[in-house]
Amino acid sequence: MLNQSIANSVVSTNATHTVPSPAVPSPAANPFAEITGHAGLIASEFSYKKDEEIYGEDEPAEYVYQVISGAVRSYKLLSDGRRQIGAFHLPGDVFGLEFGSVHRLAAEAIIDTTVRLVKRRSLEQAAGTDVTVARKLWTMTAHDLRHAEDHMLLLGRKTAMERVATFLLEMDRRLAVAGMMALPMCRRDIGDYLGLTLETVSRALSQLHSQGVLGFSGARQIVLRNRQRLRSMDA
Amino acid sequence: MLNQSIANSVVSTNATHTVPSPAVPSPAANPFAEITGHAGLIASEFSYKKDEEIYGEDEPAEYVYQVISGAVRSYKLLSDGRRQIGAFHLPGDVFGLEFGSVHRLAAEAIIDTTVRLVKRRSLEQAAGTDVTVARKLWTMTAHDLRHAEDHMLLLGRKTAMERVATFLLEMDRRLAVAGMMALPMCRRDIGDYLGLTLETVSRALSQLHSQGVLGFSGARQIVLRNRQRLRSMDA
DNA sequence: CGCGCCTTTGACGGCTCTCAACTTTCGTGG
DNA sequence: CCACGAAAGTTGAGAGCCGTCAAAGGCGCG
Numbered sequence: 212m213l214n215q216s217i218a219n220s221v222v223s224t225n226a227t228h229t230v231p232s233p234a235v236p237s238p239a240a241n242p243f244a245e246i247t248g249h250a251g252l253i254a255s256e257f258s259y260k261k262d263e264e265i266y267g268e269d270e271p272a273e274y275v276y277q278v279i280s281g282a283v284r285s286y287k288l289l290s291d292g293r294r295q296i297g298a299f300h301l302p303g304d305v306f307g308l309e310f311g312s313v314h315r316l317a318a319e320a321i322i323d324t325t326v327r328l329v330k331r332r333s334l335e336q337a338a339g340t341d342v343t344v345a346r347k348l349w350t351m352t353a354h355d356l357r358h359a360e361d362h363m364l365l366l367g368r369k370t371a372m373e374r375v376a377t378f379l380l381e382m383d384r385r386l387a388v389a390g391m392m393a394l395p396m397c398r399r400d401i402g403d404y405l406g407l408t409l410e411t412v413s414r415a416l417s418q419l420h421s422q423g424v425l426g427f428s429g430a431r432q433i434v435l436r437n438r439q440r441l442r443s444m445d446a
Numbered sequence: 447m448l449n450q451s452i453a454n455s456v457v458s459t460n461a462t463h464t465v466p467s468p469a470v471p472s473p474a475a476n477p478f479a480e481i482t483g484h485a486g487l488i489a490s491e492f493s494y495k496k497d498e499e500i501y502g503e504d505e506p507a508e509y510v511y512q513v514i515s516g517a518v519r520s521y522k523l524l525s526d527g528r529r530q531i532g533a534f535h536l537p538g539d540v541f542g543l544e545f546g547s548v549h550r551l552a553a554e555a556i557i558d559t560t561v562r563l564v565k566r567r568s569l570e571q572a573a574g575t576d577v578t579v580a581r582k583l584w585t586m587t588a589h590d591l592r593h594a595e596d597h598m599l600l601l602g603r604k605t606a607m608e609r610v611a612t613f614l615l616e617m618d619r620r621l622a623v624a625g626m627m628a629l630p631m632c633r634r635d636i637g638d639y640l641g642l643t644l645e646t647v648s649r650a651l652s653q654l655h656s657q658g659v660l661g662f663s664g665a666r667q668i669v670l671r672n673r674q675r676l677r678s679m680d681a
Numbered sequence: 682c683g684c685g686c687c688t689t690t691g692a693c694g695g696c697t698c699t700c701a702a703c704t705t706t707c708g709t710g711g
Numbered sequence: 712c713c714a715c716g717a718a719a720g721t722t723g724a725g726a727g728c729c730g731t732c733a734a735a736g737g738c739g740c741g
Contacts, residue, residue, distance in 0.1 A: 287599045289681045295602040297595055310588030315595050338581065345580035346573065352587045353545030359594035360532055360550050364522045366601035367530040367641030371697065398720065406602030408698055413721055429706075430720055446524045606729065633688065643730055648689055664738075665688060 242305055243277040246347050247329060250337035254327050259320035265307070268317040272309040274328040278302050281324025282395035285316040286403065296404040298358060299396065301385055308334075308351055322395045366406045369446055374405040375415040376445040379425065383435050394431040477540055478512040481582050482564060485572035489562050494555035500542070503552040507544040509563040513537050516559025517630035520551040521638065531639040533593060534631065536620055543569075543586055556630045601641045604681055609640040610650040611680040614660065618670050629666040 247254050256279065259265055265276065268287060276283075283300040297316055300306040307318060309331070338345040365374055378401060386392050394401075398409040405412065416433075419425050424441055426434040435441060482489050491514065494500055500511065503522060511518075518535040532551055535541040542553060544566070573580040600609055613636060621627050629636075633644040640647065651668075654660050659676055661669040670676060 287595065289599070289603060291681065293603040293681075295599040297598050310585060310592075315592055338584075339577055342574055342577050342580050345577050345584065349573075349580065349584040349587060350545060352584060352591055356587055356591040356594060357545075357550055359591060359598060360522065363532050363594060363597055363601055364524070364530040366598055367638075368524060368528040397718095403602075409720080410699085410722085411697060414697095417721070446526065446528075632686095644688080645690085645731085646729060649729095652689070 241303065242347055242351055243327060243329075246334065246337070246344055250333075250341060250344050252329050252333050252337060254329050256325060256327055258323065258325045261320060261322050263320045265318040265320060265326070266314050268315070269313050270317075272307065272312055272314045272331050274307060275305065275331055275334060276300075276307040276318075277305045277327045279325040279327055281326075282321040283318050283324060283326075284321050284396065284400055284404075285318050287316050294403045295406070296400060297362070298355070299400075299404065301395075305351055308348065308355075310352065321400065371405075371407055371411050372415050372418070372444055373446045374407060375401075375412060375419070376441045378405055379419075379433070379435060380438070380441055380445060383438070387435075391428070391432060391434045394433065398430075476538065477582055477586055478562060478564075481569065481572070481579055485568075485576060485579050487564050487568045487572060489564050491560060491562055493558065493560045496555060496557050498555050500553040500555060500561070501549050503549060505549050505552075507542065507547055507549045507566050509542060510540065510566055510569060511535075511542040511553075512540045512562045514560040514562055516561075517556040518553050518559060518561075519556050519631065519635055519639075520553050522551050529638045530641070531635060532597070533590070534635075534639065536630075540586055543583065543590075545587065556635065606640075606642055606646050607650050607653070607679055608681045609642060610636075610647060610654070611676045613640055614654075614668070614670060615673070615676055615680060618673070622670075626663070626667060626669045629668065633665075 243254070246252065259281075265283065266272070266274075278300050280302055282302075283304075283306060284296050285298045285300065285306060286294050286296040288294050298306070299321070300318075307314065309315065334344065334348065338348055365377055369377065382392050382394060386394075396404075398412050401407075402409040402412045416425070419441075420427060422440075424435070424437045426436055428434070478489070481487065494516075500518065501507070501509075513535050515537055517537075518539075518541060519531050520533045520535065520541060521529050521531040523529050533541070534556070535553075542549065544550065569579065569583065573583055600612055604612065617627050617629060621629075631639075633647050636642075637644040637647045651660070654676075655662060657675075659670070659672045661671055663669070
């Protein structure tokens with residue numbers, strides 16, 4: 212019931228599980244380039260396989276990362292294994308930037324992922340002499356804070372359907388290409404991001420599908436057919 | 447059932463509804479003093495009555511505030527009135543600091559409150575020339591982010607009892623005097639902070655009381671009698 | 682001293698979780 | 712290119728935690 216519901220002539224069938232977003236935004240809008248360019252910092256690249264850990268919670272924060280391709284989840288765990296994903300990082304996003312010396316959340320590659328990275332101490336040092344770097348660090352942290360504030364509202368007060376609607380609109384904004392989005396993450400990841408179980412996420416998506424609000428082309432290829440309706444559900 | 451359960455000989459009875467914390471931490475630990483002292487900024491004072499709005503959501507962010515006395519809640523609203531309190535601000539805390547030009551959350555005085563305030567543009571300007579100020583702004587935003595990340599885990603994954611336990615330990619740490627805390631906020635505020643209803647908060651507190659984990663002296667005067675037990679409940 | 686807000690407590694219902702079975706998709710290898 | 716097995720996703724039934732509605736009690740402020 213979840214397939215063949217899209218006239219997806221525009222979508223290449225081998226696009227599954229890759230995030231086809233524009234690799235990295237233009238240099239002008241790229242905070243990493245701004246910083247490294249400005250301060251003459253050395254940026255390396257590194258790749259991680261699907262589900263590979265990039266760093267652990269409370270691990271020393273040695274590097275700051277930018278997603279080049281792939282996708283990353285940042286999360287916290289409770290002692291019994293309950294997980295809260297705080298953010299998904301998609302191509303162009305910077306993650307792992309900490310004020311202190313340790314990572315407050317763990318990070319894992321959701322799919323095969325390549326990142327650019329610079330040493331945190333280099334950034335700190337540059338910020339100590341260059342106010343534009345210092346300001347950029349503030350900007351990036353402030354951006355994360357804004358997202359966290361919105362997400363607290365979602366987690367504390369929205370219904371399951373509202374959470375899923377919010378999620379779809381966020382992902383649509385961040386990774387839709389030609390009106391379609393290829394989700395890199397599984398239902399469990401979505402649930403742990405939204406404070407729900409994977410079953411509840413699945414049921415909400417099925418309901419939206421049956422109402423014609425969205426179309427599937429494989430469980431992770433989604434087309435939004437009625438964004439206005441979705442926005443009205445997002446409370 | 448909620449009163450006279452404490453041998454509170456140390457607590458003056460007229461302490462209700464005032465937050466008896468140390469007015470403002472030592473200048474060395476005071477971010478506001480650090481900044482204003484460093485940059486020669488002008489700080490004014492202002493007072494708000496109980497439940498008075500300090501600023502609204504999406505209002506221009508003209509000032510940055512520091513609580514001198516009293517208590518403040520920062521929150522977001524959904525269109526139908528559901529509210530998520532993102533943080534409580536107690537004496538010494540800085541709030542209302544935004545990277546952009548508008549406030550992402552509204553702020554209200556929980557009880558009669560006096561604040562110190564400086565113009566945001568003054569800070570921005572100072573940060574443009576002084577890296578220590580720029581760094582301080584980053585520090586404060588990073589601190590808020592850390593709290594928001596912890597709170598997302600609470601809202602997304604903790605049970606009602608775990609949330610209340612976490613809340614009690616947080617308030618104990620932040621405003622306990624002589625082993626007792628005088629909560630400035632009502633049950634509804636606590637519920638809106640924890641993503642619960644006021645009734646659920648009340649039931650959890652009653653249960654902790656009946657288990658001897660805490661003692662009451664009026665609904666808002668609480669003594670923690672078994673912090674270890676509470677920590678084990680907070681997951 | 683008394684009114685009104687805050688808090689507590691109870692009964693009940695429902696939204697989401699849990700547990701389970703089935704289906705589909707996807708990666709792998711023949 | 713197809714077959715196979717495992718992982719991911721869907722769907723159903725039932726339970727439980729927390730929310731809703733309601734009422735009574737307590738405390739604080741005027």
